Amino acid sequence: MFDKILIANRGEIACRIIKTARRMGIATVAVYSDADRDALHVRMADEAVHIGAAPAADSYLRIDRIVQACRDTGAQAVHPGYGFLSENPAFAEALEGAGIVFIGPGRQAITRMGDKITSKKLAEEAGVCTVPGYTGQIEDAEHAVRIAREIGYPVMLKASAGGGGKGMRVVRNDEECREGFTRATNEAQSSFGDGRVFAEKFIEEPRHIEIQVLADAHGNVVYLGERECSVQRRHQKVIEEAPSPFIDAATRQAMGEQAVALARAVDYRSAGTVEFIVDAERNFYFLEMNTRLQVEHPVTEMVTGLDLVELMIRVAAGEKLALRQQQVKLRGWSIEARVYAEDPFRNFMPSIGRLAHCLPPPESDNVRVDTGIEEGSEVSMYYDPMIAKLITFGDTREQAIDAMNDALDQYYIRGVSHNIAFLNAVLAHPRFREGRLSTHFIDEEYPDGFHPADVVHEEPGLPVAMAAAVHRALMDRAARLSGQLPSHEKAVDPQFVVLLGREQHPVDVTPIDGGYEVRRDDELYRIITGWRFGEPLIRANVNGRPVCFQLDRVGLHYRLAHRGSQIDALVVNPRTAELAQHMLEKEAPDLSRFLLSPMPGLLVRLAVKEGDEVKAGEELAVVEAMKMENSLRAGSDAKIAKVLAEEGQSLVVDQPILEFE
Missing domain, CATH: 2.40.50.100 (RNA polymerase II/Efflux pump adaptor protein, barrel-sandwich hybrid domain)
Structure with a gap:
């Protein structure tokens, strides 16, 4: 076994690998750029080496500097994580030449399967079902148009190298094909240094389902079930789960056996993922093979009880897999949500800046948080804007979803915009709850983008009642101020009006043991809570069920967030509410010019x-x-x-x- 390994990555995956290495008694070396000098993964590692400027091309993609860092620190092996150099055969070759072990598949497997054109040909030879398409090199936009016409629109143009949704375009006519080819090649060249693009038939209403494989250098290969990754935006996964709510046992076995056959065909060793497109009839077609650890690997770990990073390290050290296919058992259900620094209400534009506040939900057997940042960390424009991966587990899919909703409610992030409201909205959507998914789910359910109206609270009176209870607590505290004249102590009137813009909601709020009772029309809310002033989370029991609200003061308003919805509530007395009806509203400036x-x-x-x-x-x-x-x-x-x-x-x-x- 290795004494020391270097992690050629950053952020949450670097932290994730360090945790496993530490548990195995292996020392770790982190690498970092100028932008990551104070990053969490740098502090977690036993040693850290600076490798260059903030742009990835000057640091995390510099093979020579990473190899030198291994020499300088005595690292015997390198784990590449995902992205960056994880699927770069030149990196694996450079490490091999320096006598350093690459914790991943061999260089030949990376070369053959990392290239989508070559991998499709190999899949066909291995008897794996493939999508009709053109695997030769497309020369220019007009060549792309001719090929697309032969295949038949719609067609998917895809970068041969890399992934993550970059260099991918769906085109439905000649004009879109020309423009899509230009965009795809530009993005592919910018992201991966390889502008080659290939084309294949675009399957309508597809599901994106992948099989996790694991192989050693002794001829042992197993599959660890599937992951449902159909909820995507711009070809990037948003929510993943294991197992799939769509796949039956027979299909799982067929997909798994084909994935194993492909791994054997390229003499694969380490963890890898074979991705498939699955149609409504459960016909499945090979999409690509990712010769690395996937972002969404935690859901497989949750339902199998295995540590994939540990198994990768053991395989790289020459150990045999102690696991046989018949021993692989799937238990329960797991869901992963990717929490990003982006603004879902502004077409998901990236949000950069410092996390002024970051309070993740508490971890447990059912909640896991994989992150590489903390309060005070900087979300940089140079890298992927992921804040964390939030993973939950339950005995059933419904329990896993409910656990995710609860965990998202408790994830308090301020300083940058984030997509938690969107994640909550997706999880609450009836179609998601029913498992009726496809890769078009987000486009179909949010065709005009994501808007506040998409996250209306399922129980509108609850946030109103919570705002009223918080305000009553503030008034009660004010009434207890010392120094008041005898017989002139402040008395708190139980009647308030909660203003939501022009909407008025009269309420009666009275103290009870441990909280408040709020009456709104015919609704009664008994709110029991130990919340104290200044705490950003209100954990309470409302009418016998636990809830968690996020609270901020915005001027005189209470901003409350729960289950993805948000209100800005102004709580006033009835007379003030009456006068507020006559106030003029400020018009937004005209920026249409x-x-x-x-x-x-x-x-x-x-x-x-x-x-x-x-x-x-x-x-x-x-x-x-x-x-x-x-x-x-x-x-x-x-x-x-x-x-x-x-x-x-x-x-x-x-x-x-x-x-x-």
Whole structure:
């Protein structure tokens, strides 16, 4: 077994690997860029080595510096995590040349399966079902159009190297094909240094289901069940679960056996994932093989009781798998939600900055938090904006979902925008609850984007009652101030009105033992809580059931969040509420004359100049953020009055780029 390993990664996966290595008694070495000098993974490791500037190309993608870090620290092996160099055969080759063990598959397997074109050919030879398509190299946009016509629209254009949704476009006609090819090749080149793109038939209403495989160097290969990864946005997974609510035992076995056959065909060793597209009839087709640890591996660990990182390390050290296929048992249900620093109400634009407050839910046998940041950490524009992976477990799918809802309610994050409201909305959606999923789920259920109206509380009176109880507690505290004149002590009137914008909700709030009783119309809420002023979470028992609200003061308002919904409540006496009806509302400024940057990013291209006339839908500019190109288009016919930014400029959110006449 190794004495010391280096983790060639950052963030939550680096922390995750360090935890297992520490439990195994293995010393760890972290690497870090300028942006990660104070990162959590750096502090957790036994040693840390600086490898370059903030951009990944100058640090986490520098093979030479990572190999040198191994030499300098005496690390005997390297775990690559996921992303960065995890599927780069040149990295595995460089380590091998330096006498350092790569904790992953062999270089040949990475080369053959990491290239999507080659892997599809190999899958066909191994007897694995594949999707019709063109696996040769596409030369240019017109070549892409000819191929797409032969396959038949709709067609998926995909980067041959890499993953994570980058370099992927679904095209339904010639025009979309030309533009999609350009975008896909640009993103592929920018993200992976390989601009090759291939094409395959796009299957309507597909599910994305993957099989976890594990192989050693002694010919032993097993599959560890499946993961349902169909809930995706822009081809990036949002919520994953194991097992799938759709797959039956016979299909699971067939998919597993094909995944094992493919692993054997390339002499695979280590953990790997074979991804399939599954149609409504449970026909499945090979999508790709990821020759690394997947982001969503924790759900498999939760239902199998195995530590995949430990098994990867043991296999790399030459040990035999102590597990046989008949010993693999799936128990219960697990769900993972990816918590990102992004604004779901602004088309999921990345949010960068410092986490002013970060309070994750308490971990237990049923709740796991994999994260690489903490309160005070910086979410950088240079890397993926993931805050954490939140994983829950239950004996049934319903229990796992309920546990996830509760855990999300307790995840308190401030300083950057986050997607917790969106995650809660998805989990509460009837279609998700029923397990009727496809990779189009988000596009179909939120066709116009995600809006506050999509997260209306299932019990609107509950947050109103909680706001009233909090305000009554504040009034009661004020009434207990010392120094009041005898016989003139402040008395608290039980009648209040909760204002939600122009909506008025009269309530009566009276103290009871351990809390308050709130009456709203015909509804009665008995709220028992030990909450104290200044605490951001209100853990309470309401009418016999536990709830957790997040609380912030915004001026005179109480901002309460629960189950993804949020209210800004102003609690006043009845007379003030009456006068409030006559107050004028401030109108928002008219910004329709401007093209604003919807995200922080780099202005990589301006498609217009002053005086140009543009038509609705015409591209105006392209902003790159998190290695993704975002095309900004005209909402209506217009004429460009002024250009307010220039190519190559770094933009902040809502920064004006163009002004229209």
